[in-house]
Amino acid sequence: MILGILLCDDVREPLQTDHGNYPEMFTQLFEQVDTRVQLRFYRVIDGQYPESLDECDGYLIGGSRFSVYDNTRWIVTLTAFVQRLSQQHIPLVGICFGHQMLAWALGGDVTRSDKGWGIGVHQATFNAHEALQHSWLPEALDKYALVVSHQDQVLTLPPHATILAGSPFCPNAMMLVGDYCLGIQGHPEFTTHYSQDLITLRRALYPEKTANNALNSLLAHTHHLDIAQVIISFIKSRLLRVQD
Template sequence: MKLGLLQCDDVRESLQPAHGNYPEMIEKLLRPRVPQLEYRVYRALDGELPLTTDECDGYLTTGSKFGVNDGLPWIDQLQAFMVRLWEAGTPLVGICFGHQLMAKALGGEVHKSPRGWGVGMSFNEVLVRKPWMQPGHDGLDLIVSHQDQVVRLPPQAEILARSDFCPYYLLQYSEHFMSVQGHPEFCKAYSADLMDARRDLLPATRYRAGQASLSAEVDDGVMLDWIVNFLQQAR
C-alpha cells in the first residue's frame, strides 16, 4: 500500500521532543500493521498536495488547530482535492479536522459546538458494523481535542458510531470515504500535555474532567486496525 498523509498542522514545538510530529506519530502506529507500507507526506498546510489523485493508493488527513471555516487558501485547496478524490473513487480517511472537512466538501456543515470543547476521552456507541470493522467492538472510545463538530451531514453519509456529545462521530461515505472525530494517533501522555498547553482556553471543569477521563481504556488499536482494513478493502 502506498499511503499519502495530508498533513494539516504541526504538533506544538514544545511538545515535539516528547511526542514527535503528526507524520511520525501516524507512521509509528501504521507500519507494524502494514510492514510494506510506502508512506509519503504532503504538507497540505503549506499548499502541498498530490498532482493527481492516483499518486497514492489512498490518503489520510490529520487533525489541525485550524478550523474548516477559517477561509485559508490551503484549506480551500484541500477541500477541492477531497472532491476530486471523491469523484475519482480514491480511498480517503479523515481524522478530526479531516473528518470535518470531508463532511463540508461533500455538502455538510461544520460549526463550533454549543457543547463546548471535547478533550480527553470520548465514549461512543457503535451503531453499524461494517465488514472492515474487525475486530468487532460495541463501543469506540478515543481521545479527542476539538471545538468544531459536523452539525449537518452530506446526503452520502452513514453514521457508524455516535455519542450524545458528538452525534456524527464515525462516518462512512460510499465505499471509499471514512472519517472519525477522535484521534487514534494520540496517546494519553500527549493528550494530557496538550490539555496542559491549552489550559487557559479550557473551562476549569472541562479540563479536570478531561484529565480524569484518561484513566479509561482507549480503543486506539481497534480504530487503527479499522483504518488499515478500510483502506485495503477500498483500493
C-alpha cells in the same frame, strides 16, 4: 499499500521534543498495526500535494487547530482536492479536522459545537445495524474510546452519508460518505501522554471542570490500534472493490 497523509498542522513546538510531529505520530501508530503500510506525507497546509492522485492507494487527512470553514487559501484548495478524490473514487479517511473536512467538502455542515470542548478520552458507540454491513469494522467491539481534541463538530451529514458511530456529546463521531470516504472525529494517532501535555499546555482555553474531567479520563483504555486497523482495512476493501 501506500497511504498518503495530508498534513494540516504541526504539533505545538514545545511538545515536539517528547512526542514528535504528526509524521512521527502516524508512523508509530501504523507500524504497530501493519509494517507493510508505507506512508507518504504531504504538507497541504503549505500547498504540497501529490503530483498524481495514483501516487498513493489512499489518503488520510490529519487534524488541525484551524476550522474547515476558515476562508484561507490552503483550506479552500484542500476542499477542492477532497472533492476531486471523492469524484475519482479514491479511498479517503479524515481524522478530526479531516473528518469535518469530508463533511464540509462533500455537502455537509460543520460548526462550533454548543457543547463546548471535547478533550481527553471519549467513547462512541457503533451503530449496530450499520456495523454489520461492513466487514472492515471490528465485530468484537460495540464501542470504542479514542483521545479527542475539538470544538467543531459535523452538524449535518453530507448527501449519501451514514453514521457508523456516535455519542451524546458527538452524535456524528464516525461516518461513511458514499463508498470511499470514512470520517473519524477522534485521534488514533494521539497517545494519552500527549493529550495530557497538550491539555496542560492549553489549559487556559478550557473551563476548569472540562480540563479536570479530561485529565481524569486519560486513565482509560483507548482503542487506537483497533481504529488504525479499521482505517487500513477500509482502504484495502475499497481497493479490492476497484479491482473487481
